[in-house]
Amino acid sequence: MIKVGIVGGTGYTGVELLRLLAAHPEAQLTAITSRKEDGLPVADMFPSLRGHVDIAFSSPDKADLKQCDVVFFATPHGVAMAQAPELIAAGVKVIDLAADFRLKDQATFEKWYKIPHSAPDLLEEAVYGLPELNHEDIKKARLIANPGCYPTTMQLGFYPLLKAGIIDAGNLIADAKSGVSGAGRKAEIGTLFSEASDNFKAYGVHGHRHTPETSAQLQRYTDQKVGLIFTPHLVPMIRGMHSTLYARLTQDITNDALQALFVEQYKDAEFVDVMPFGSHPETRSTRGSNMLRIALHRPDNGNTVVILVVQDNLVKGASGQAVQCMNLMFGLPESTGLKQIALLP
Numbered sequence: 001m002i003k004v005g006i007v008g009g010t011g012y013t014g015v016e017l018l019r020l021l022a023a024h025p026e027a028q029l030t031a032i033t034s035r036k037e038d039g040l041p042v043a044d045m046f047p048s049l050r051g052h053v054d055i056a057f058s059s060p061d062k063a064d065l066k067q068c069d070v071v072f073f074a075t076p077h078g079v080a081m082a083q084a085p086e087l088i089a090a091g092v093k094v095i096d097l098a099a100d101f102r103l104k105d106q107a108t109f110e111k112w113y114k115i116p117h118s119a120p121d122l123l124e125e126a127v128y129g130l131p132e133l134n135h136e137d138i139k140k141a142r143l144i145a146n147p148g149c150y151p152t153t154m155q156l157g158f159y160p161l162l163k164a165g166i167i168d169a170g171n172l173i174a175d176a177k178s179g180v181s182g183a184g185r186k187a188e189i190g191t192l193f194s195e196a197s198d199n200f201k202a203y204g205v206h207g208h209r210h211t212p213e214t215s216a217q218l219q220r221y222t223d224q225k226v227g228l229i230f231t232p233h234l235v236p237m238i239r240g241m242h243s244t245l246y247a248r249l250t251q252d253i254t255n256d257a258l259q260a261l262f263v264e265q266y267k268d269a270e271f272v273d274v275m276p277f278g279s280h281p282e283t284r285s286t287r288g289s290n291m292l293r294i295a296l297h298r299p300d301n302g303n304t305v306v307i308l309v310v311q312d313n314l315v316k317g318a319s320g321q322a323v324q325c326m327n328l329m330f331g332l333p334e335s336t337g338l339k340q341i342a343l344l345p
């Protein structure tokens with residue numbers, strides 16, 4: 001059994017990790033931290049876990065994380081970088097759901113996250129945890145930088161076209177919508193029911209930290225200079241993410257050939273569903289599951305491809321993806337414990 005620790009077990013990605021790992025046949029929940037709930041049985045806070053999780057929260061300074069084989073950090077940016085060096089030196093694998101190790105360039109990280117990086121020596125070693133594109137490196141990794149939720153949709157949507165060299169990489173556009181759980185469980189005015197429900201708005205239009213993350217990753221796959229305009233929106237639902245991506249074709253290609261590119265690229269990807277050309281994927285078709293669905297469109301058969309991508313921000317956009325990485329790091333089949341079918345309605 002893989003002994004698992006979770007730092008930040010009371011947040012939304014933390015409890016999602018608990019839901020997935022409690023049902024994982026090879027994982028043993030060993031330490032779960034909370035600064036505020038030290039000693040409280042986990043299932044007292046989350047009754048959905050009664051009968052499945054029988055340990056209590058412990059404060060991060062008391063939790064013996066070094067006895068674990070892997071520790072997930074489901075914490076705000078800046079927490080994992082403080083503890084990862086010691087854990088890794090002790091032979092513990094680390095999976096950070098925050099952004100501490102996602103950007104290789106320290107200055108870019110500090111510019112966007114406005115905190116000094118305390119473990120820059122680990123930036124080079126960290127492996128970006130997007131299994132569909134980084135499978136082999138993840139298997140060997142000691143430290144995983146789990147991708148942001150929006151960047152997962154943007155990368156998996158643009159990648160086949162970029163790799164084929166048939167789009168203008170300098171003019172990528174992503175118009176994306178997230179459910180409110182994307183902002184986490186912490187108390188904030190913007191996520192109050194009366195602020196976020198029956199309402200719809202864009203945010204971060206002049207610049208969002210997921211733009212440099214996505215651009216830096218996409219840049220690995222093309223010689224052209226990547227240019228990305230990304231506009232996130234908050235939609236009045238709890239879970240779910242819908243990204244509408246636009247790319248300009250630079251070569252003649254039929255719709256069948258476009259579709260074939262995506263089908264071929266993801267034929268072995270258990271968690272990417274390339275739907276029939278012209279489909280309209282719904283966020284609820286991924287709710288609670290680790291599946292990401294993609295559908296291609298070509299308005300008026302012109303030179304713009306529209307790529308629709310949906311996922312559950314808490315599963316494929318965060319905790320499910322992190323468990324997928326754990327499976328690879330420990331030599332397990334990638335889908336172990338991740339076969340949940342989406343909830344409908």
Ligand SMILES: NC(=O)C1=CN([C@@H]2O[C@H](COP(=O)(O)OP(=O)(O)OC[C@H]3O[C@@H](n4cnc5c(N)ncnc54)[C@H](OP(=O)(O)O)[C@@H]3O)[C@@H](O)[C@H]2O)C=CC1
Nearest residue numbers: 008009010011012013034035074075098182184185186318
């Ligand atoms: N929500 C989402 O859809 C996604 C989130 N992420 C990223 O995952 C991370 C977690 O997000 P989310 O679960 O939404 O956040 P939440 O705000 O819901 O939870 C944060 C958790 O971190 C703990 N925590 C906060 N500060 C510290 C600290 N200094 N030391 C130790 N623990 C701390 C909190 O617990 P306590 O106060 O009890 O200690 C809580 O359990 C974030 O970095 C987020 O950006 C990534 C992709 C998607």
Ligand SMILES: CC(=O)N[C@@H](CCC(=O)OP(=O)(O)O)C(=O)O
Nearest residue numbers: 097098099148149150178182183
């Ligand atoms: C709706 C909402 O607020 N979403 C979050 C993104 C969540 C995520 O992926 O976060 P990290 O990259 O910070 O880990 C945001 O836009 O800040």
